[in-house]
Amino acid sequence: MLQAIGLTSTPRRGLPPFVDDLTFEARQGCVTALLGEPGSGKTTALRLMLELEPGRGVTYFRGRPLHRIPHPGREVGVLLGDVPGHPSRTVRSQLRMLCAAAGVPASRADTMLEIVGIGGLRDQRLGSLSAGMDRRVGLAAALLADPCTLILDQPTSGLAPRERAWMHALLRGHASLGGAVLFTTDDAKEAARSADRVVSLAAGRLLADQDAADFARTRLRPRVAVRTPHAARLADVLGREARADRRTVEVVEESGSRLSVYGSSCAEVGEAAFRNGVLVHQLADETGDAGAPVPPVPGARTGATGAARAELRIEAGAQVRGGAGGGRRPADNGTHTAPQSVIDSAPSAVTRPEVGSEAFPGPARGPASGLPPMATAGAALAAAPAPVPATAPVDATPGDVPETGARDGAGRTPRHARSGRLVSSVRRPTGPLRPLRYELRRVFGTLTPLLTAAVVAVVSAVTALLLARFGHTPQNRILAAWPELLPLPPAALGAGLLGALAFGEEYRYPALAADRGTVPRRLGLLAAKLGVCAALALALGAVAVVVDAAALRTVFGPAVPSTPEEWLSPAASWAGLLVGSAWAGVLASGIFRSTSAGLAAVLAVPVMVVPLVRKVSEGPSAYPVDGFVDRLRALAWAQWPPVADRVVLGALRTVAQPVGVALLLSLMVLLCAYGFTGLRTRVRW
Incomplete structure (x- = not known):
């Protein structure tokens, strides 16, 4: 059960609140x-329920607000707008990535x-889907974790009648x-x-909270x-007869051959046409x-039996829902149902349990x-595992489930309701339950890493050849394709781009849930992004060096480049530069979105x-650091091998460089x- 209590949006200055x-x-x-x-506040109300906008009020999902549910994706399935995914990502790749975020098997x-x-x-790519297929993908994403509650904003907007019936x-x-x-809908x-x-x-x-039969x-x-080929003639006939009989009849021309007649019946229209x-x-x-609206009735609740709802479904839309599995539906109290004769009279291909x-x-x-x-999807859903039973929430005590009217299981009003301060603020959704698997599927779900590696390899090889042909550049810089004019080598720029895409792409195409705001700041997700981007940066650097060496040997002979005697320190510097660039991109894109x-x-x-680091480090030092490695060895509990001295010295030289210090x-x-x-964005309740 979903209970929305006192939802009020934060009004803009000089304007009334949307809700x-x-x-x-x-x-x-x-x-x-x-x-x-349109503009009545439906979408804002949904966003307030999902704690995506600041405002007052609280929404209980089976007795608990969303911020107190350990895994909201398993309780609430959301579809707000289009599918928030990269257009070049395939449908299966998008859903498998969301499976890792929700902590469900990829086979789901x-x-x-x-x-x-x-x-x-x-x-198929997400960018190539039609509006109907896009809605189906969004609904599949909302149902991945088998939630109990579904919240959808205009799910049938722009769809054909057949797609609407299926939905x-x-x-x-x-x-x-x-x-x-x-x-939500704007169609009565x-x-x-x-x-x-x-x-x-x-x-x-x-305005009103009614049973569907009372609403209709x-x-x-x-x-x-x-529907007649002589619509204008029939409209004139109906108008003349209504005036002769002094009856109020309204005839509206829907199209060239379709009329809507208000204030009459099928028998009267048929007899007039005959x-x-x-x-x-x-x-x-x-x-x-819709006719004239009824006056507002705050908190109005009307009850109706299952038979009344069955009659409404048969009279108002049996033909549309007949092939889509329209049949018995449970009454509000779970005991009253429509008479079997009434149910059997409706055309139905599937009888729902x-x-x-x-x-x-x-x-x-x-x-x-x-x-x-249209009935296939409904039958498949009926055969799928059922949602969590409609009882107390998982891991909840009986006192956690409020009854109707915002009361808990012990009959007490919740603390927020007693104090009169139902205040909510923007809440960041929980991060992926399997962050490393999620990040790997996010990265390799598109061709961006491969395209970046290809561009970096080509640019790096051309730059290395130009440096070897025209310049007096050291061999380390030639292999790295790093001329003095460029601030960074192509491999470091590529690593920084992949790092910047780690968060920046998610802010542009939200992946964790449909329109659930920004990406959560979670240590597990951050560690996964840093680790994956570091591995990609090192792989990109290795590819660049190998391609540069192969290009130089192919063009200038096997003597170029020569094998360096000391390679550990340059390799450490190269790896540190690449990883630092990738991490800087990750953190900066996460901060600035x-x-x-x-x-x-x-x-x-x-x-x-x-330049700032170089300016600070200019001039002699008052306290030299000679013999730092010997003093460090003296502090160690165990003696390390001589090779470790070279590793420590290489790391110190790397850090001592201006680029290393700046990074x-x-x-x-x-x-x-x-x-x-x-x-700063942590929610306080």
Whole structure:
């Protein structure tokens, strides 16, 4: 159960809040529609529930606010907007990466692709998907961790009628297994056809909270839908007869051959068409546009039996949902259901089990089976593992589950409600449960590392050849392709770019959850990014050196380059430069939330920090450091081999260089800034 209590957004200066004291609930086993015109505050209300925007109020998910749930992705599935993924990433790669973030097996990705009916598109790029397929991928991502609650913002926006019917059938299947579904819409007819309860908003305030049957009866006008090739003639006939009989009839021309007649019935329209010889192709009773709104009723709750809801589903949308698995649905109290004769009269390809009953035996059938295409996804979902039972939350005591009206299991009002301060602030979502696996799949899910390595190898080889041909550059700089004019060699720039993409790409394409704000500042995720970027930087440096050496030997002969006598210190310097550049990119992009800022921080080290270090280190030292290695050996408990002396000296020479000192200082500053920004954004309740 989802309970939203007193949600109020933080108003802008001089403007009213987008959401003002909104209180409602979405029950388990039911589909709830949040209805409102564009700009009425529906999306803001969802973001307040998910703690993505600052404001007042609290939302309980089965008795606990989101910030107190250990793994929110396993409790709440979210779809806000389009799929937040890199356009060049494949569908399967995106879902497998999210599996690592949610801590579920990677095979769950293929299972969800089959459930949402796009198993054949697993190798398609996200950027090439249509609007309908994009929604299916987003729904698969929301269902990966098998959450109990689904929150979707305009899930059917821009979809064809067939795709809309499929989407609502899948949501209905999730609710029939005991889950709670909340979706937003601005179409009153869609809300009446597809939901059990309709929560209406106007200017951010609660307008009405009604059962779908009451909503259709009080807010929607019945109409007669007519399709005829002589629409203008029939409209004129109906108007004349209404004026003659002194009746109020409204005729609206929907299209060239379709009419909507308000204030009449099928019998009256059909008799008028017959008397005047007008050919009619279609004549049906439907539910039309919204009528005059009812006055606001704060906290209104209306009950209805399962039979009333069944009648609404049959009368308002049986034809749309019939092939999509429309059948019995559990009543609010779990005991009343529609009469079997009423249920059997609705065209239905799949009869959904009630809450608590067993799912369909056997595997779900695909499109080639006897089920209609729209019913396939719903049947597969019914065969999938059921969500967590609709009882107390996992690892929760009975007192953690509030009853209706924001009371806990002991009948007490929660502390936040008693104090009258239901204050929420922006909350960072929890990081991936398997950070190293998540980072590896994020990095290698696109061709960016391979393309970067290819560009670095080509540029580095050309630069090394030019340095060897025209300049008097030392051999170490020739192998590194690092002329004096460039602030960094191509390999270091490539390593810094990969490091800047580590966080910057996630801020541009959020990966952990759909529109869940920024990437969390978590030590496990940071360590994974630093480790993976360091390995990529070292591999990039090795590729650059090998390619440069091969190019020099091919062009100038085997004598170039010559084998150096002392290679340990240059190798350590080279590795430190690459790793430092990559780490500077990671930390800077995490602080400034941009790839460009991360790459700029990498370039700032040799351009700005190195000259400052050189200026400070100029002149003689008052206390020389000769014999530092001997004194360090004396402090050691055990005698190290002579080779270790060369390693220590090489490391000291590397650190003593201006570039090494600048990198160390930059990394220390960036690390402190990263920790400060992470601590500053911590939520306080």
